[in-house]
Amino acid sequence: MANFSIIVVKRLTNAAALILAVVILNFLLIHIAPGDIVDTIAGEMGGISPELIAKIRADYGLDKPLYEQLALYVLKILQGDLGYSFFYDEPVVDLIWNALPQTLLLVITALSLALVIGTICGVIAARRPNGAFSHFITVLALVGFSAPVFWTGIMFLIAFASFIPLFPPAGMVDPGLEPGSLDYYLNVLHHMVLPVVTLALIYLAFYSRLSRASMLDVLGSDYIRTARAKGLSDRVVVYKHALRNALIPIVTIAGLQFAQILSGAVLVEAVFTWPGLGTLALEAILRRDGPTILGILFFSSIVVVIFNLLTDLTYNLIDPRIRIGSKE
Amino acid sequence: METKQYILSGAKIIAALTVVGAVASTANAADPKRGGTLTIVDTANPRHFNAAVQSGVATMVPGAQLFATLLRLDGQFKTHPYLATDWKVSDDGLSVTLNLRKGAKFHDGHDITSADVAFSLKANRDNHPFKAMFAPLKDVETPTPHQVILRLSQAHPALSLALTAPLSAIIPKHVYGDGQNIKKHPRNTKDVVGSGPFRLTAFKRREHIIMERNDNYFMEGPFLDKIVLQNFGQVASQIIAMEQGKADMMHWSSSSRTLARLRKSNNLTVTSDHYVAIGPNNWIAFNLKQKQLSDVRVRQAIAYAVDRNFVTKALHGGFSKPSTGPIVPGTPYYTADVEHYDLDLAKANKILDDAGYKKGGDGMRFTLKVDYLPAAAIDENQKAVAEYLKPALKKIGINVIVRVSPDFPTWANYVRNWDFDMTMDVPFNWGDPVIGVHRTYLSNNIKKGVIWSNTQNYANSEVDAILAKAGVELDQAKRKNHYVKFQKILARDLPVYPVNVIAYHSVFNNKTVSGVPDTVWGTAHPLDRIYKLK
Numbered sequence: 001m002a003n004f005s006i007i008v009v010k011r012l013t014n015a016a017a018l019i020l021a022v023v024i025l026n027f028l029l030i031h032i033a034p035g036d037i038v039d040t041i042a043g044e045m046g047g048i049s050p051e052l053i054a055k056i057r058a059d060y061g062l063d064k065p066l067y068e069q070l071a072l073y074v075l076k077i078l079q080g081d082l083g084y085s086f087f088y089d090e091p092v093v094d095l096i097w098n099a100l101p102q103t104l105l106l107v108i109t110a111l112s113l114a115l116v117i118g119t120i121c122g123v124i125a126a127r128r129p130n131g132a133f134s135h136f137i138t139v140l141a142l143v144g145f146s147a148p149v150f151w152t153g154i155m156f157l158i159a160f161a162s163f164i165p166l167f168p169p170a171g172m173v174d175p176g177l178e179p180g181s182l183d184y185y186l187n188v189l190h191h192m193v194l195p196v197v198t199l200a201l202i203y204l205a206f207y208s209r210l211s212r213a214s215m216l217d218v219l220g221s222d223y224i225r226t227a228r229a230k231g232l233s234d235r236v237v238v239y240k241h242a243l244r245n246a247l248i249p250i251v252t253i254a255g256l257q258f259a260q261i262l263s264g265a266v267l268v269e270a271v272f273t274w275p276g277l278g279t280l281a282l283e284a285i286l287r288r289d290g291p292t293i294l295g296i297l298f299f300s301s302i303v304v305v306i307f308n309l310l311t312d313l314t315y316n317l318i319d320p321r322i323r324i325g326s327k328e
Numbered sequence: 329m330e331t332k333q334y335i336l337s338g339a340k341i342i343a344a345l346t347v348v349g350a351v352a353s354t355a356n357a358a359d360p361k362r363g364g365t366l367t368i369v370d371t372a373n374p375r376h377f378n379a380a381v382q383s384g385v386a387t388m389v390p391g392a393q394l395f396a397t398l399l400r401l402d403g404q405f406k407t408h409p410y411l412a413t414d415w416k417v418s419d420d421g422l423s424v425t426l427n428l429r430k431g432a433k434f435h436d437g438h439d440i441t442s443a444d445v446a447f448s449l450k451a452n453r454d455n456h457p458f459k460a461m462f463a464p465l466k467d468v469e470t471p472t473p474h475q476v477i478l479r480l481s482q483a484h485p486a487l488s489l490a491l492t493a494p495l496s497a498i499i500p501k502h503v504y505g506d507g508q509n510i511k512k513h514p515r516n517t518k519d520v521v522g523s524g525p526f527r528l529t530a531f532k533r534r535e536h537i538i539m540e541r542n543d544n545y546f547m548e549g550p551f552l553d554k555i556v557l558q559n560f561g562q563v564a565s566q567i568i569a570m571e572q573g574k575a576d577m578m579h580w581s582s583s584s585r586t587l588a589r590l591r592k593s594n595n596l597t598v599t600s601d602h603y604v605a606i607g608p609n610n611w612i613a614f615n616l617k618q619k620q621l622s623d624v625r626v627r628q629a630i631a632y633a634v635d636r637n638f639v640t641k642a643l644h645g646g647f648s649k650p651s652t653g654p655i656v657p658g659t660p661y662y663t664a665d666v667e668h669y670d671l672d673l674a675k676a677n678k679i680l681d682d683a684g685y686k687k688g689g690d691g692m693r694f695t696l697k698v699d700y701l702p703a704a705a706i707d708e709n710q711k712a713v714a715e716y717l718k719p720a721l722k723k724i725g726i727n728v729i730v731r732v733s734p735d736f737p738t739w740a741n742y743v744r745n746w747d748f749d750m751t752m753d754v755p756f757n758w759g760d761p762v763i764g765v766h767r768t769y770l771s772n773n774i775k776k777g778v779i780w781s782n783t784q785n786y787a788n789s790e791v792d793a794i795l796a797k798a799g800v801e802l803d804q805a806k807r808k809n810h811y812v813k814f815q816k817i818l819a820r821d822l823p824v825y826p827v828n829v830i831a832y833h834s835v836f837n838n839k840t841v842s843g844v845p846d847t848v849w850g851t852a853h854p855l856d857r858i859y860k861l862k
Binding site (some may be wrong): 043173237 | 562565569612780
């Protein structure tokens with residue numbers, strides 16, 4: 001197990017260096033883009049004066065040389081200070097903290113649904129690989145994965161918020177409801193349906209296909225043939241022996257994809273006016289709100305690192321070969 | 329019958345008639361009902377609500393509900409009392425005396441006094457981006473708690489407009505006078521204290537703004553219990569919300585497709601007259617430092633090749649109106665009596681031929697780039713017109729390349745650094761020419777690095793002189809004469825070629841809402857007279 005600790009420490013050190021590199025690179029990228037927060041503020045106000053421009057630049061330290069700005073920012077990050085948003089004049093940490101739960105709610109629900117339903121569909125399809133259900137899964141995968149998520153989202157919006165008005169067209173909750181009451185949670189659930197289904201659909205298609213392929217692969221192995229020869233029922237063979245191994249690639253991809261799903265969430269959040277981290281990041285980029293962009297990227301880098309680590313740990317639980325291998 | 333019985337029965341009849349009459353008058357549909365929530369489809373994302381130090385529609389709309397101003401403007405540009413009950417301008421125009429309403433209070437119960445007014449006007453002068461509004465304000469005297477005297481460095485006819493919502497706001501000195509930076513003051517978004525018809529009760533960024541009735545409002549009303557500005561980021565969801573009755577009203581809408589669709593619904597009324605003071609002047613700006621565009625004949629030829637009718641009728645479905653000059657139609661100083669440059673390709677070609685710009689083998693005389701302001705909400709006015717220029721100017725031998733900027737800061741960076749040939753732009757008039765018009769044409773406002781200054785590098789000393797006179801002329805008729813001269817010169821010089829006015833519209837559910845404001849500022853005006861029908 002000592003080996004394991006060394007591996008974790010090594011991983012974390014690499015991760016820290018990587019995150020720092022991400023921050024510096026993004027800082028430079030933001031400054032290469034033409035225009036800055038002064039333009040955003042002037043645009044919003046419909047006019048600006050030279051005195052105000054100078055004041056804003058001085059306020060936000062934009063009149064200092066680039067290397068000085070970068071050094072100051074890195075120092076702050078190392079102390080855990082993500083700074084203040086140029087646009088909102090609020091701490092970046094607060095902005096992220098207020099937006100994160102909304103995105104997590106959307107993403108985790110969608111991903112869980114997609115994983116569970118997708119895996120089950122794939123397993124069922126694998127048991128009869130040339131059956132009608134299996135073909136249906138293949139076609140669903142093709143359509144679900146190819147359709148652009150903002151198009152699917154708008155189609156759902158039109159179908160279920162306008163044509164058959166079952167769901168609200170925007171937002172996370174009706175204005176006026178406060179967290180704590182049952183009304184509030186039911187209302188959020190009601191608002192969640194369309195965006196979650198939209199987001200889940202892409203990944204549902206993907207995981208059902210992946211699960212089917214992985215399952216077929218495992219079902220063809222020697223030890224499965226042995227289990228069947230032993231006289232075990234089909235049910236036990238599939239769900240007790242094969243599934244566990246078939247899950248390995250699915251878990252890998254799911255862990256890696258969590259980071260990716262955050263970017264898919266941007267489009268869904270935009271279509272459904274879901275107040276999450278995705279749209280916060282998008283708006284910050286269009287506004288040249290440096291601290292917010294960097295804060296979100298910094299935060300995302302940490303999330304990716306954590307998830308990679310968690311994926312590795314989950315392997316240890318699922319795959320005994322890896323567990324035993326690390327002991328030697 | 330005996331006399332006594334006559335009188336009694338007569339009295340009963342009179343009493344009955346009185347009751348019937350009373351019932352009939354309360355059943356009159358024109359009587360505003362109290363109560364209800366008005367939900368408005370919103371897309372703005374305000375930084376904060378302090379309209380004394382921040383402009384922009386996002387702040388001005390809620391700002392006008394939370395903060396009162398000294399005066400208010402009706403639909404004919406006439407000023408009315410608000411926090412000020414009366415006002416008097418001295419004969420030389422250098423001092424303005426205003427008497428304040430006694431008993432008017434802020435949301436937290438404090439009285440509104442002349443000290444607050446003095447504080448607010450100076451804060452506006454020192455912080456608001458529209459410097460021209462209060463630059464002439466030298467001092468504010470407060471002889472009594474309910475009287476202010478404004479001392480000006482010059483006569484300032486634009487002042488009365490500057491004293492109306494949305495251009496200013498009376499803010500409490502006891503809250504903002506604590507030494508913190510007013511522009512970043514925490515009370516700009518939390519526990520906001522104003523004296524307007526509504527108080528801020530909830531503000532969830534990117535979700536909604538909830539404002540509730542101020543029960544101690546010093547004017548009549550407001551009739552609504554609550555106004556909710558709800559964020560609907562996606563156009564499809566905005567339309568669905570209005571059609572499904574999830575929202576009662578949409579404001580600042582200019583997309584012709586959206587308006588054409590909503591207009592079809594019997595429940596919805598689409599109207600635009602009440603935004604006229606905003607004056608979004610959609611034009612083609614020319615960089616006068618560019619080789620060919622420095623020649624006025626080239627600019628005039630381009631003007632003859634651009635068909636305003638095509639833009640307003642075909643591109644905008646008839647929802648926008650043509651603009652013929654720096655001052656927009658429907659405002660007090662506008663004149664239509666200028667050269668309109670109606671479509672005339674033969675004339676345009678002749679001008680360029682005579683000026684010596686020969687056509688090459690490919691039929692083109694020279695190439696010009698055109699930029700446009702990238703904002704999805706006004707794509708019809710900016711992007712569509714820029715793209716239209718390509719085929720339009722091809723007919724007179726000018727090759728147009730459309731340069732696409734992915735976002736506003738990219739575009740602003742080009743234009744403010746004079747790195748452009750032609751660009752679409754849409755600065756606002758903001759009610760009085762001194763505030764939003766002069767800045768484009770004064771030669772002393774040629775300031776590199778400042779967007780919406782005189783980025784065209786236009787310098788005409790005659791125009792400078794006329795604008796200087798018009799800016800201080802208190803006699804309305806004389807002032808109009810100055811501006812008429814100004815518009816004629818500009819129609820000849822064409823540093824910019826105005827195409828159309830962006831027509832902002834309100835869409836409201838006529839089954840549930842009545843009393844859309846009689847003003848020229850759209851919804852950036854106190855919504856104290858609007859009410860719900862059910």
